[in-house]
Amino acid sequence: MSKGLLFSIEEFALNDGPGIRTTVFLKGCPLRCAWCHNPEGWLPEPQLMRKKERTETCGFEMEASDLAARLLRDRDLFAQSGGGVTFTGGEPLMQGPFLLETMALLQDVHTAVETCGHAPEPLFRQVAEAAGLILFDIKLADPGLHRRWTGVDNVLILRNLAALKACGTPFVARVPLIPGVNDSVENMRATASLLEDAPSLQRVELLRYHKTAGAKYPMLGLDYRPGFDTEALPQVHDCFTEKGMKLLIL
């Protein structure tokens, strides 16, 4: 039985897959996206967060069986609404064995995993096969820009995307819209090309950057200096519906 490190469990998550879902946030992430709104998800260890009223420890350990039992309490609601559980983070694949074990314990509950795709290929395949839905984040199509804005290039990510397209598990492509970083028509066109020939693609979701992103940095003793104009509104280019893909802008 393995233990996982979580930083939040959120009920009634509305934007993480079908129906009413509970979203589990796993701590630890290989990327450092400049616009990240959950910086408490970066480090794979508990850390202190200084809030106005008191300092709290962010990050708590849970056994897979305890987490599954807790999530299964809502199986009636999941069944009624066609919902389930979504794992996100951080990067949930950073805790692969724990993730797989928990998913197996959830039995008939629909599971979704949101991933940045930066994970060892065999693990990625295993998770993609076990999950009912993958929410696959695509930040930037260009490898150099990807490295500049997230800290890693996207070679592994694109390889896993190809594997995902091939394995047939339904997936949603999620693209954050960051003003001046990836909201150009060129990047959107390139992203749309990456998603071609994928019958299991359910839809593309464009997630508008929100200014609240910086709120948690001071609580962690970090400065939020993302290097782009946070006051600018992101451009929205739909290069997806013309290719027959469904688009949702959040």
Next chain:
Amino acid sequence: MTERIEKLRAFLRGGGHHRFRRTPEELGLDGLSARFAAECLPDVERSARMLEALLAAEQPVILEGERIVATRTISRIPSVFTDAEWAEIKAAHTLHERGTVSNISADYEGILRDGLGARRAQIATRLEDPGLDEDGRRFLKAADDCITALQGFIARYEDCARANGLDEVAEVLRVIRSEAPQTLHQALQLLRMVHFTLWESDCYHNTLGRFDQYIYPFYEADLRAGRLDRDGAADLITEFFLTCNKDSDLYVGMQQGDNGQSIVLAGRDADGRYLFNEVSRICLEASYDLNLIDPKINLRVDKDTPLDVFEQGARLTKRGLGFPQYDNDDVVVPGLISLGYAPEDARNYVVAACWEFIIPKNGMEIPNIDALSFAGIVSEAMGHLPDFPDYDALWAWVDGRIKAECRRIASAHDRLYIVPAPFMSVLMGGCIERARDISLGGVYNNYGVHGTGLSTAADSLAAVRKNVYEDKSIGAEELCAALADDFKTRPDLYEKLRFDGPKMGLDDDAVDAVGTALLDSFAEGLKGLRNERGGIWRAGTGTAMYYIFHAKDLPATPDGRHAGEVIPANFTPSMFLRQRGPVSVMRSFSKQHLQDAINGGPLTIELDDSILRNDESVSKLAELIRFFVRRGGHQLQLNTLDKETLLDAKAHPELHRNLIVRVWGWSGYFVELDECYQDHIINRIKYKL
């Protein structure tokens, strides 16, 4: 919304009709009570004479584009008694709030079916009874005078309409002056006149009851006869809703906006049919389009209500008006039946000004006459904590004290006086037959008692059980001392109890069961007690404004609450709950035996409306509401965050500790954010980004 309604809405919102208003002093109506006193006029006659004088002084005003008329032009309703008389009344009696009839639901169905003339005929027949006593005769004459005054008022409006070439309006008014309405237009106009007159007669919190049920026959008849199509009907219903906002700034309640104009949609009948009809749907649409706070909509639902109905409701929730409120027939109807209501009356329940379940036509109930402070009783028990050897002993004391408080409340409301309301009596079941004013009682004369600080009390008892009796991590005297000095010397205990203590709202069976026991004790405590009118006492989960009074002098409590700090309103979790989310809150607050504490009082959940941006999310919210209903929750109110709430939270974080804001992938407690981020969120909500 049609262009006509849009124009009318803009005009009314701009207050263009306020210029027609006159004060009672300007109209020479301010001396009436002195004259009544000089004439030694009986109270019921005063009510009728006052209404006659007011309706006669009203100036007919028909606003441009109006098809449903009647605009209040008198700014204030004078009392029928002089100040000196009020002092005498207060010395001899208790009064409820303002002393006039309030918060009941008239038999609109009956008056729309029969018309005003039929009521006068009924009174005339009743007056032929030689066995009538003098009081009965006086009451019946007063009631008849009220109808005559209203008919005169309608006639003056009819003349005004004709003089302005508004033949359609004039014809509608001519019919409803005496006859029963036949068309939707006539029905809504008569309803407007009757509702207007209730306010004019100094009754308040005048609810509108099961609007969709009593209006539907007229809608159906018009459509069948080809007189009207759905759009035409929606236009008229929307206009009627607009009229509820026309004079509402003059409607006295206990606070501004609290005017009690609630309507109740749908519900299930004895044959198991769910009564959501096309008028119900039009009402939800009209309210959505108008985006105004009146009328406040309640939606009667149950476990078999179609998802589509919940979706219609959720869509309106998104508007941010704080309604619809959902009332669960599966809990409310059996609850009312077990309190002794006739099944047909229980199935016909409506909602009073806020949340209390009342019976239209037959109920002269006072569902908000007093409140029991759960938190106050638990706090009092803390004074004896070292004397209790175990939790059972503590609980036995609390249970006994709740029951003693129930008995005290039940004996504290005698000698009640209510100003007669002969016009309201015309609209209430049995008043003409009994020849008695409704202020003296109806078929049901039950009183309701709110219960404040339920979660504060449950969390406190659970914390004591865990820390003092189970883990023995805190000594009884140690806790008493910490509470007595408001945790000043024990910040460690404060932290532990406030943030890590057991709380209702986390789906924790142990603490939720304490909440159940408290409510059970309350319901049992009132069981079998009678009020002076022969009615029963009903326990409830609402708080009204009592939660403020009850918190003010309340010492620190074992849930980590500071002395004087707020307690939650209605049936809601602690302000310091570290929420898991609405699902756990709904689970915790649907475990109690709510059927037995059915006076009313909703679970209130605040939602960030940004999560309701798209249709998918609205459907998911509908599923969540249905989940609560299927779990056996009795009443649910959903608020969406608005700019004002957030500004208030910024200024008074202590009142909004568990206010959560959510953006995709991100959520946080608003009060914990730095100011610049709070401002971002305020702007986001303000501009609906």
